[in-house]
Amino acid sequence: QKEVEQDPGPLSVPEGAIVSLNCTYSNSAFQYFMWYRQYSRKGPELLMYTYSSGNKEDGRFTAQVDKSSKYISLFIRDSQPSDSATYLCAIAKTSYDKVIFGPGTSLSVIP
Amino acid sequence: DAGVIQSPRHEVTEMGQEVTLRCKPISGHDYLFWYRQTMMRGLELLIYFNNNVPIDDSGMPEDRFSAKMPNASFSTLKIQPSEPRDSAVYFCASNGRDLPNEQFFGPGTRLTVL
Numbered sequence: 001q002k003e004v005e006q007d008p009g010p011l012s013v014p015e016g017a018i019v020s021l022n023c024t025y026s027n028s029a030f031q032y033f034m035w036y037r038q039y040s041r042k043g044p045e046l047l048m049y050t051y052s053s054g055n056k057e058d059g060r061f062t063a064q065v066d067k068s069s070k071y072i073s074l075f076i077r078d079s080q081p082s083d084s085a086t087y088l089c090a091i092a093k094t095s096y097d098k099v100i101f102g103p104g105t106s107l108s109v110i111p
Numbered sequence: 112d113a114g115v116i117q118s119p120r121h122e123v124t125e126m127g128q129e130v131t132l133r134c135k136p137i138s139g140h141d142y143l144f145w146y147r148q149t150m151m152r153g154l155e156l157l158i159y160f161n162n163n164v165p166i167d168d169s170g171m172p173e174d175r176f177s178a179k180m181p182n183a184s185f186s187t188l189k190i191q192p193s194e195p196r197d198s199a200v201y202f203c204a205s206n207g208r209d210l211p212n213e214q215f216f217g218p219g220t221r222l223t224v225l
Contacts, residue, residue: 044154099214
């Protein structure tokens with residue numbers, strides 16, 4: 001079993017839609033949860049960072065962690081064409097441990 | 112800051128040739144990571160360094176791959192001999208202490224082995 005799994009998509013939505021991206025992980029030892037965004041032919045960049053369970057909101061983006069079910073989500077409200085990218089969830093056991101990335105979900109927001 | 116710098120951006124080589132990829136991390140960052148990304152396998156960690164010392168190289172696929180970090184501002188990933196299955200995008204990333212898990216990625220090197 002892979003340590004973190006993610007639906008690869010692709011996911012295509014109309015502009016303005018609410019997008020839900022999800023990952024599951026296998027080991028309850030993971031404490032740090034991140035979402036990275038990767039535009040085509042670019043390196044990934046950190047989008048959201050959360051520690052332990054709960055929600056974190058940043059503008060149109062909300063990250064949600066449910067440690068009891070080992071499930072992490074990213075919600076995008078009022079999606080824009082500029083949100084078209086691949087979104088990778090990432091997990092780590094400690095703040096200085098290696099980060100394990102999910103395979104990524106490709107998102108297209110159609111104008 | 113210029114961000115993480117990688118060179119070359121594109122490399123096309125023939126099977127059996129030696130390939131050297133280069134990385135300059137962000138100044139002051141003491142962790143450096145090498146990743147490989149393919150459609151089939153996603154983003155895989157190959158090796159990472161802390162203060163120029165290799166910490167975990169369990170992701171290095173085989174002895175054909177080697178990585179060095181002779182000083183805080185330079186690292187290399189070498190493949191010798193290269194094979195077609197090594198074709199991928201290779202990313203270097205670094206992070207510092209402000210937000211330890213926030214890795215700053217370079218633009219990547221797109222490697223094609225014919």
